Amino acid sequence: MTDATRVLVLNSGSSSVKYQLIEMTDGSRPASGLVERIGEPGDCPDHTAALDLVADELAARGLGLDSPQLAAIGHRAVHGGTRFTAPTLITDQVVQAMRELIPLAPLHNPANITGIEIARKLRPDLPQVAVFDTAFHATMPESAARYAIDTATADRYSVRRYGFHGTSHQYVSRRTAELLGKSPEAVNVIVLHLGNGASAAAVAGGRCVDTSMGLTPLEGLVMGTRSGDLDPAILLHLHRVGGLSVDEIDTLLNRRSGLAGLCGDNDMREITRRIAEGDEQARLAFDIYVHRLRKYLGGYYAVLGRVDAIAFTAGVGENAVPVREAALAGLEDLGIDLDHALNQVRSTEPRLISTPTSRVAVAVVPTDEELEIAQQTFGLVRRIQSA
Ligand code: AMP
Numbered sequence: 001m002t003d004a005t006r007v008l009v010l011n012s013g014s015s016s017v018k019y020q021l022i023e024m025t026d027g028s029r030p031a032s033g034l035v036e037r038i039g040e041p042g043d044c045p046d047h048t049a050a051l052d053l054v055a056d057e058l059a060a061r062g063l064g065l066d067s068p069q070l071a072a073i074g075h076r077a078v079h080g081g082t083r084f085t086a087p088t089l090i091t092d093q094v095v096q097a098m099r100e101l102i103p104l105a106p107l108h109n110p111a112n113i114t115g116i117e118i119a120r121k122l123r124p125d126l127p128q129v130a131v132f133d134t135a136f137h138a139t140m141p142e143s144a145a146r147y148a149i150d151t152a153t154a155d156r157y158s159v160r161r162y163g164f165h166g167t168s169h170q171y172v173s174r175r176t177a178e179l180l181g182k183s184p185e186a187v188n189v190i191v192l193h194l195g196n197g198a199s200a201a202a203v204a205g206g207r208c209v210d211t212s213m214g215l216t217p218l219e220g221l222v223m224g225t226r227s228g229d230l231d232p233a234i235l236l237h238l239h240r241v242g243g244l245s246v247d248e249i250d251t252l253l254n255r256r257s258g259l260a261g262l263c264g265d266n267d268m269r270e271i272t273r274r275i276a277e278g279d280e281q282a283r284l285a286f287d288i289y290v291h292r293l294r295k296y297l298g299g300y301y302a303v304l305g306r307v308d309a310i311a312f313t314a315g316v317g318e319n320a321v322p323v324r325e326a327a328l329a330g331l332e333d334l335g336i337d338l339d340h341a342l343n344q345v346r347s348t349e350p351r352l353i354s355t356p357t358s359r360v361a362v363a364v365v366p367t368d369e370e371l372e373i374a375q376q377t378f379g380l381v382r383r384i385q386s387a
Pocket of ligand 1: 194195196197224266267268269314315316319320321
Protein backbone atom coordinates (compact mmCIF):
# COMPACT_ATOMS: atom_id res chain seq x y z
CA MET A 1 0.00 0.00 0.00
CA THR A 2 1.21 3.51 -0.68
CA ASP A 3 1.39 6.27 1.90
CA ALA A 4 -0.57 8.61 -0.31
CA THR A 5 -3.20 9.82 2.13
CA ARG A 6 -4.32 13.13 0.67
CA VAL A 7 -7.23 13.94 -1.59
CA LEU A 8 -7.61 17.16 -3.55
CA VAL A 9 -11.29 18.11 -3.75
CA LEU A 10 -12.18 20.33 -6.71
CA ASN A 11 -15.47 22.13 -7.12
CA SER A 12 -15.45 23.65 -10.56
CA GLY A 13 -18.45 25.98 -10.98
CA SER A 14 -19.46 28.24 -13.83
CA SER A 15 -17.48 31.24 -12.56
CA SER A 16 -15.34 29.84 -9.74
CA VAL A 17 -13.09 26.96 -8.76
CA LYS A 18 -12.91 25.96 -5.10
CA TYR A 19 -10.34 23.54 -3.82
CA GLN A 20 -9.42 21.81 -0.59
CA LEU A 21 -6.51 19.49 -0.03
CA ILE A 22 -7.61 17.06 2.69
CA GLU A 23 -5.36 14.79 4.75
CA MET A 24 -7.43 11.66 5.21
CA THR A 25 -5.69 10.39 8.33
CA ASP A 26 -7.05 13.27 10.43
CA GLY A 27 -9.35 15.32 8.19
CA SER A 28 -7.02 18.33 8.31
CA ARG A 29 -6.76 20.75 5.38
CA PRO A 30 -3.14 21.52 4.46
CA ALA A 31 -4.42 23.88 1.75
CA SER A 32 -7.64 25.38 0.49
CA GLY A 33 -8.70 28.27 -1.67
CA LEU A 34 -10.93 29.78 -4.26
CA VAL A 35 -10.47 31.29 -7.70
CA GLU A 36 -13.37 33.62 -8.46
CA ARG A 37 -14.79 35.70 -11.29
CA ILE A 38 -13.54 33.36 -14.01
CA GLY A 39 -14.14 34.89 -17.40
CA GLU A 40 -14.63 38.43 -16.14
CA PRO A 41 -12.44 41.21 -17.59
CA GLY A 42 -9.27 41.73 -15.58
CA ASP A 43 -9.72 38.43 -13.72
CA CYS A 44 -8.88 34.85 -14.47
CA PRO A 45 -9.71 34.36 -18.20
CA ASP A 46 -10.92 30.74 -18.18
CA HIS A 47 -11.04 27.43 -16.31
CA THR A 48 -7.68 26.29 -17.67
CA ALA A 49 -6.04 29.40 -16.21
CA ALA A 50 -8.00 28.91 -12.96
CA LEU A 51 -6.77 25.35 -12.51
CA ASP A 52 -3.22 26.39 -13.40
CA LEU A 53 -3.53 28.94 -10.62
CA VAL A 54 -4.71 26.27 -8.18
CA ALA A 55 -1.80 24.03 -9.23
CA ASP A 56 0.66 26.95 -8.79
CA GLU A 57 -0.74 27.84 -5.35
CA LEU A 58 -0.38 24.24 -4.23
CA ALA A 59 3.14 23.95 -5.70
CA ALA A 60 4.24 27.19 -4.00
CA ARG A 61 3.38 25.57 -0.68
CA GLY A 62 5.26 22.37 -1.51
CA LEU A 63 1.95 20.54 -2.01
CA GLY A 64 1.97 20.39 -5.81
CA LEU A 65 -0.13 18.07 -7.94
CA ASP A 66 2.98 15.89 -8.41
CA SER A 67 3.24 15.26 -4.68
CA PRO A 68 3.57 11.53 -3.90
CA GLN A 69 1.19 12.07 -0.96
CA LEU A 70 -1.67 12.85 -3.32
CA ALA A 71 -3.87 9.74 -3.61
CA ALA A 72 -6.62 11.09 -5.84
CA ILE A 73 -8.62 14.06 -7.00
CA GLY A 74 -12.30 14.14 -6.03
CA HIS A 75 -14.55 16.26 -8.20
CA ARG A 76 -17.88 17.67 -7.11
CA ALA A 77 -20.34 16.92 -9.90
CA VAL A 78 -23.88 18.23 -9.93
CA HIS A 79 -26.13 16.05 -12.07
CA GLY A 80 -25.63 12.32 -12.36
CA GLY A 81 -29.10 11.59 -13.78
CA THR A 82 -30.15 7.97 -13.26
CA ARG A 83 -26.76 6.81 -14.56
CA PHE A 84 -24.49 7.77 -11.64
CA THR A 85 -25.71 6.70 -8.23
CA ALA A 86 -22.34 6.24 -6.50
CA PRO A 87 -18.88 7.81 -6.54
CA THR A 88 -17.44 7.02 -9.97
CA LEU A 89 -13.87 6.59 -11.21
CA ILE A 90 -13.53 9.01 -14.10
CA THR A 91 -12.79 7.57 -17.54
CA ASP A 92 -13.36 8.92 -21.04
CA GLN A 93 -16.70 7.08 -21.06
CA VAL A 94 -17.75 8.72 -17.79
CA VAL A 95 -16.92 12.18 -19.13
CA GLN A 96 -18.93 11.40 -22.26
CA ALA A 97 -21.91 10.25 -20.16
CA MET A 98 -21.67 13.47 -18.09
CA ARG A 99 -21.75 15.40 -21.32
CA GLU A 100 -24.95 13.63 -22.31
CA LEU A 101 -26.48 14.83 -19.02
CA ILE A 102 -25.82 18.53 -19.80
CA PRO A 103 -29.45 19.19 -20.86
CA LEU A 104 -30.50 18.31 -17.29
CA ALA A 105 -28.01 20.75 -15.71
CA PRO A 106 -27.00 23.27 -18.39
CA LEU A 107 -25.43 25.69 -15.89
CA HIS A 108 -23.49 23.22 -13.77
CA ASN A 109 -22.39 20.12 -15.65
CA PRO A 110 -20.35 21.93 -18.35
CA ALA A 111 -18.22 23.65 -15.70
CA ASN A 112 -17.79 20.38 -13.79
CA ILE A 113 -16.69 18.62 -16.98
CA THR A 114 -14.23 21.39 -17.86
CA GLY A 115 -12.65 21.10 -14.41
CA ILE A 116 -12.39 17.33 -14.77
CA GLU A 117 -10.84 17.49 -18.23
CA ILE A 118 -8.19 19.99 -17.20
CA ALA A 119 -7.34 18.09 -14.02
CA ARG A 120 -7.00 14.89 -16.03
CA LYS A 121 -4.57 16.65 -18.38
CA LEU A 122 -2.53 17.88 -15.41
CA ARG A 123 -2.36 14.42 -13.76
CA PRO A 124 -3.42 11.75 -16.29
CA ASP A 125 -2.03 8.93 -14.14
CA LEU A 126 -3.84 9.89 -10.92
CA PRO A 127 -7.20 8.33 -10.01
CA GLN A 128 -9.91 10.95 -10.30
CA VAL A 129 -13.40 10.43 -8.96
CA ALA A 130 -16.70 12.21 -9.55
CA VAL A 131 -19.06 12.54 -6.60
CA PHE A 132 -22.56 13.53 -7.73
CA ASP A 133 -24.93 15.85 -5.89
CA THR A 134 -27.85 13.69 -7.03
CA ALA A 135 -26.40 10.28 -6.08
CA PHE A 136 -27.60 10.02 -2.47
CA HIS A 137 -31.19 10.50 -3.63
CA ALA A 138 -31.12 7.58 -6.07
CA THR A 139 -32.66 5.37 -3.37
CA MET A 140 -35.92 7.34 -3.47
CA PRO A 141 -38.81 5.03 -4.29
CA GLU A 142 -40.61 5.63 -7.57
CA SER A 143 -43.60 6.95 -5.61
CA ALA A 144 -41.43 9.87 -4.49
CA ALA A 145 -39.29 10.23 -7.61
CA ARG A 146 -42.04 10.35 -10.25
CA TYR A 147 -44.10 13.37 -11.20
CA ALA A 148 -47.75 12.70 -11.95
CA ILE A 149 -47.55 13.45 -15.65
CA ASP A 150 -47.89 11.22 -18.72
CA THR A 151 -45.33 8.47 -18.21
CA ALA A 152 -44.16 8.24 -21.82
CA THR A 153 -43.52 11.99 -21.98
CA ALA A 154 -41.73 11.95 -18.64
CA ASP A 155 -39.49 9.07 -19.71
CA ARG A 156 -38.76 10.58 -23.09
CA TYR A 157 -37.38 13.76 -21.51
CA SER A 158 -35.92 12.18 -18.34
CA VAL A 159 -38.43 14.14 -16.27
CA ARG A 160 -38.30 12.82 -12.70
CA ARG A 161 -37.16 13.99 -9.31
CA TYR A 162 -33.39 13.64 -8.85
CA GLY A 163 -32.76 15.85 -5.82
CA PHE A 164 -29.58 17.83 -5.03
CA HIS A 165 -27.34 18.64 -2.04
CA GLY A 166 -27.05 14.85 -1.73
CA THR A 167 -23.47 14.94 -0.49
CA SER A 168 -24.51 17.28 2.29
CA HIS A 169 -27.64 15.30 3.22
CA GLN A 170 -25.58 12.11 3.35
CA TYR A 171 -22.84 13.65 5.49
CA VAL A 172 -25.23 15.40 7.87
CA SER A 173 -27.56 12.41 8.34
CA ARG A 174 -24.57 10.20 9.17
CA ARG A 175 -23.08 12.76 11.58
CA THR A 176 -26.49 13.12 13.23
CA ALA A 177 -26.62 9.36 13.85
CA GLU A 178 -23.11 9.59 15.36
CA LEU A 179 -24.27 12.42 17.58
CA LEU A 180 -27.04 10.14 18.86
CA GLY A 181 -24.52 7.34 19.40
CA LYS A 182 -26.27 5.14 16.84
CA SER A 183 -25.49 3.64 13.46
CA PRO A 184 -27.07 5.39 10.44
CA GLU A 185 -29.08 2.22 9.73
CA ALA A 186 -30.82 2.59 13.09
CA VAL A 187 -32.16 6.13 12.74
CA ASN A 188 -34.66 8.15 10.71
CA VAL A 189 -33.57 11.73 10.16
CA ILE A 190 -35.08 14.78 8.51
CA VAL A 191 -32.21 16.92 7.22
CA LEU A 192 -32.88 20.61 6.55
CA HIS A 193 -30.09 21.99 4.38
CA LEU A 194 -30.83 25.71 4.52
CA GLY A 195 -28.23 27.74 2.64
CA ASN A 196 -28.68 30.17 -0.20
CA GLY A 197 -30.04 27.11 -1.98
CA ALA A 198 -32.18 25.01 0.36
CA SER A 199 -33.56 21.50 0.46
CA ALA A 200 -35.01 18.99 2.88
CA ALA A 201 -34.45 15.25 2.87
CA ALA A 202 -36.18 12.35 4.60
CA VAL A 203 -33.54 9.76 5.41
CA ALA A 204 -34.67 6.34 6.66
CA GLY A 205 -31.94 4.11 8.05
CA GLY A 206 -29.23 5.95 6.09
CA ARG A 207 -31.14 5.88 2.78
CA CYS A 208 -32.87 8.87 1.24
CA VAL A 209 -36.61 8.25 0.73
CA ASP A 210 -37.65 11.76 -0.29
CA THR A 211 -36.15 15.15 -0.94
CA SER A 212 -37.56 18.54 -1.82
CA MET A 213 -35.55 19.45 -4.94
CA GLY A 214 -36.63 17.73 -8.12
CA LEU A 215 -35.64 17.67 -11.78
CA THR A 216 -33.69 20.84 -11.03
CA PRO A 217 -32.69 22.67 -7.83
CA LEU A 218 -35.72 24.96 -8.21
CA GLU A 219 -38.37 22.79 -6.52
CA GLY A 220 -39.22 22.73 -2.83
CA LEU A 221 -38.31 25.17 -0.11
CA VAL A 222 -38.22 28.96 -0.40
CA MET A 223 -34.56 29.85 -1.06
CA GLY A 224 -32.39 32.94 -1.22
CA THR A 225 -33.36 33.83 -4.79
CA ARG A 226 -35.34 30.76 -5.95
CA SER A 227 -39.10 30.34 -5.58
CA GLY A 228 -39.27 26.67 -4.67
CA ASP A 229 -42.71 25.07 -5.14
CA LEU A 230 -45.38 26.85 -7.12
CA ASP A 231 -48.41 26.03 -9.20
CA PRO A 232 -46.93 25.02 -12.59
CA ALA A 233 -49.75 26.89 -14.31
CA ILE A 234 -48.15 30.14 -13.07
CA LEU A 235 -45.53 29.69 -15.79
CA LEU A 236 -48.23 29.35 -18.44
CA HIS A 237 -50.05 32.36 -17.03
CA LEU A 238 -46.92 34.52 -17.04
CA HIS A 239 -46.21 33.46 -20.59
CA ARG A 240 -49.71 33.75 -22.03
CA VAL A 241 -51.05 36.70 -20.11
CA GLY A 242 -47.85 38.47 -19.05
CA GLY A 243 -45.99 37.85 -22.30
CA LEU A 244 -42.85 36.77 -20.47
CA SER A 245 -40.44 34.65 -22.50
CA VAL A 246 -39.08 31.31 -21.32
CA ASP A 247 -35.75 32.94 -20.44
CA GLU A 248 -37.48 35.73 -18.52
CA ILE A 249 -39.47 33.21 -16.51
CA ASP A 250 -36.29 31.23 -15.86
CA THR A 251 -34.56 34.35 -14.54
CA LEU A 252 -37.60 35.35 -12.49
CA LEU A 253 -37.88 31.98 -10.73
CA ASN A 254 -34.17 31.37 -10.22
CA ARG A 255 -32.83 34.85 -9.51
CA ARG A 256 -35.65 37.23 -8.61
CA SER A 257 -37.76 35.03 -6.37
CA GLY A 258 -37.42 33.45 -2.93
CA LEU A 259 -36.46 35.76 -0.08
CA ALA A 260 -34.91 38.26 -2.49
CA GLY A 261 -38.08 38.45 -4.56
CA LEU A 262 -40.28 38.78 -1.51
CA CYS A 263 -38.37 41.47 0.36
CA GLY A 264 -35.29 42.52 -1.60
CA ASP A 265 -32.81 40.71 0.64
CA ASN A 266 -31.65 37.11 0.34
CA ASP A 267 -29.47 37.13 3.46
CA MET A 268 -31.24 35.86 6.58
CA ARG A 269 -29.05 38.09 8.79
CA GLU A 270 -30.33 41.20 7.03
CA ILE A 271 -33.91 39.94 7.12
CA THR A 272 -33.85 39.31 10.90
CA ARG A 273 -32.27 42.74 11.42
CA ARG A 274 -35.06 44.36 9.42
CA ILE A 275 -37.73 42.41 11.32
CA ALA A 276 -36.29 43.72 14.59
CA GLU A 277 -36.82 47.23 13.20
CA GLY A 278 -40.47 46.45 12.47
CA ASP A 279 -40.13 45.92 8.71
CA GLU A 280 -43.37 44.23 7.58
CA GLN A 281 -42.09 43.11 4.20
CA ALA A 282 -39.15 41.31 5.78
CA ARG A 283 -41.51 39.77 8.36
CA LEU A 284 -43.76 38.37 5.63
CA ALA A 285 -40.79 36.96 3.68
CA PHE A 286 -39.61 35.23 6.87
CA ASP A 287 -43.09 33.85 7.57
CA ILE A 288 -43.47 32.46 4.04
CA TYR A 289 -40.02 30.86 4.30
CA VAL A 290 -40.88 29.23 7.63
CA HIS A 291 -44.37 28.16 6.54
CA ARG A 292 -42.93 26.22 3.59
CA LEU A 293 -40.29 24.67 5.83
CA ARG A 294 -42.92 23.45 8.29
CA LYS A 295 -44.99 21.94 5.48
CA TYR A 296 -42.00 19.84 4.42
CA LEU A 297 -41.17 18.97 8.01
CA GLY A 298 -44.70 17.71 8.61
CA GLY A 299 -44.75 15.93 5.25
CA TYR A 300 -41.51 14.10 5.90
CA TYR A 301 -42.62 13.22 9.40
CA ALA A 302 -45.55 11.36 7.81
CA VAL A 303 -43.33 9.85 5.08
CA LEU A 304 -40.95 8.44 7.70
CA GLY A 305 -43.58 7.48 10.29
CA ARG A 306 -41.00 7.58 13.06
CA VAL A 307 -38.51 10.43 13.31
CA ASP A 308 -35.46 10.15 15.56
CA ALA A 309 -33.87 13.47 14.68
CA ILE A 310 -34.24 16.72 12.79
CA ALA A 311 -30.90 18.17 11.67
CA PHE A 312 -30.32 21.77 10.63
CA THR A 313 -27.37 22.56 8.39
CA ALA A 314 -25.82 25.11 5.96
CA GLY A 315 -25.63 28.91 6.39
CA VAL A 316 -29.16 29.52 7.64
CA GLY A 317 -29.64 26.16 9.37
CA GLU A 318 -26.37 26.42 11.27
CA ASN A 319 -26.69 30.06 12.27
CA ALA A 320 -30.21 31.46 12.14
CA VAL A 321 -31.58 31.00 15.68
CA PRO A 322 -35.00 32.54 14.84
CA VAL A 323 -35.53 30.24 11.83
CA ARG A 324 -34.94 27.11 13.96
CA GLU A 325 -37.18 28.55 16.67
CA ALA A 326 -40.04 29.35 14.29
CA ALA A 327 -39.70 26.11 12.31
CA LEU A 328 -40.27 23.99 15.42
CA ALA A 329 -42.59 26.18 17.51
CA GLY A 330 -45.65 24.41 18.90
CA LEU A 331 -44.66 20.92 17.74
CA GLU A 332 -44.43 19.41 21.23
CA ASP A 333 -47.33 17.04 20.45
CA LEU A 334 -45.16 15.58 17.68
CA GLY A 335 -42.47 14.93 20.30
CA ILE A 336 -40.34 17.87 19.16
CA ASP A 337 -39.15 19.92 22.10
CA LEU A 338 -36.58 22.60 21.40
CA ASP A 339 -34.32 23.76 24.24
CA HIS A 340 -34.51 27.52 23.74
CA ALA A 341 -31.28 28.22 25.61
CA LEU A 342 -29.31 25.60 23.68
CA ASN A 343 -30.76 26.94 20.43
CA GLN A 344 -29.11 30.31 21.21
CA VAL A 345 -25.62 28.87 21.70
CA ARG A 346 -23.18 29.67 18.89
CA SER A 347 -20.78 26.89 17.98
CA THR A 348 -19.15 25.31 14.95
CA GLU A 349 -19.49 21.81 16.46
CA PRO A 350 -22.31 19.33 15.80
CA ARG A 351 -24.67 19.61 18.76
CA LEU A 352 -28.12 18.77 20.12
CA ILE A 353 -30.49 21.67 20.80
CA SER A 354 -33.52 19.70 22.05
CA THR A 355 -34.48 19.06 25.65
CA PRO A 356 -33.31 15.75 27.19
CA THR A 357 -36.92 14.50 27.17
CA SER A 358 -37.67 15.45 23.55
CA ARG A 359 -38.73 12.26 21.72
CA VAL A 360 -37.28 13.68 18.49
CA ALA A 361 -33.73 14.96 18.85
CA VAL A 362 -33.03 18.32 17.24
CA ALA A 363 -29.47 18.81 16.02
CA VAL A 364 -27.33 21.48 14.41
CA VAL A 365 -24.72 19.75 12.27
CA PRO A 366 -22.34 21.92 10.21
CA THR A 367 -22.11 20.41 6.76
CA ASP A 368 -18.77 19.48 5.17
CA GLU A 369 -19.35 18.50 1.57
CA GLU A 370 -15.63 18.59 0.78
CA LEU A 371 -14.84 16.05 3.50
CA GLU A 372 -17.66 13.80 2.29
CA ILE A 373 -16.36 14.01 -1.32
CA ALA A 374 -12.83 13.26 -0.10
CA GLN A 375 -13.99 10.27 1.94
CA GLN A 376 -16.04 8.82 -0.90
CA THR A 377 -13.14 9.41 -3.32
CA PHE A 378 -10.54 7.88 -0.99
CA GLY A 379 -12.82 4.93 -0.17
CA LEU A 380 -13.37 4.12 -3.84
CA VAL A 381 -9.67 4.42 -4.72
CA ARG A 382 -8.71 2.13 -1.80
CA ARG A 383 -11.29 -0.45 -2.87
CA ILE A 384 -10.01 -0.40 -6.45
CA GLN A 385 -6.36 -0.64 -5.37
CA SER A 386 -6.98 -3.56 -3.03
CA ALA A 387 -9.17 -5.44 -5.54
P1 AMP B 1 -24.67 28.81 2.36
O1 AMP B 1 -25.29 28.75 0.99
O2 AMP B 1 -24.77 27.52 3.10
O3 AMP B 1 -23.28 29.38 2.35
O4 AMP B 1 -25.58 29.84 3.18
C1 AMP B 1 -25.55 31.22 2.90
C2 AMP B 1 -26.69 31.90 3.62
O5 AMP B 1 -26.64 31.61 5.03
C3 AMP B 1 -26.64 33.41 3.58
O6 AMP B 1 -27.26 33.89 2.41
C4 AMP B 1 -27.42 33.82 4.80
O7 AMP B 1 -28.80 33.91 4.49
C5 AMP B 1 -27.23 32.67 5.76
N1 AMP B 1 -26.36 33.00 6.90
C6 AMP B 1 -25.02 32.93 6.98
N2 AMP B 1 -24.59 33.32 8.20
C7 AMP B 1 -25.69 33.60 8.92
C8 AMP B 1 -25.92 34.04 10.27
N3 AMP B 1 -24.92 34.26 11.11
N4 AMP B 1 -27.21 34.23 10.66
C9 AMP B 1 -28.24 34.01 9.81
N5 AMP B 1 -28.07 33.58 8.54
C10 AMP B 1 -26.83 33.39 8.10
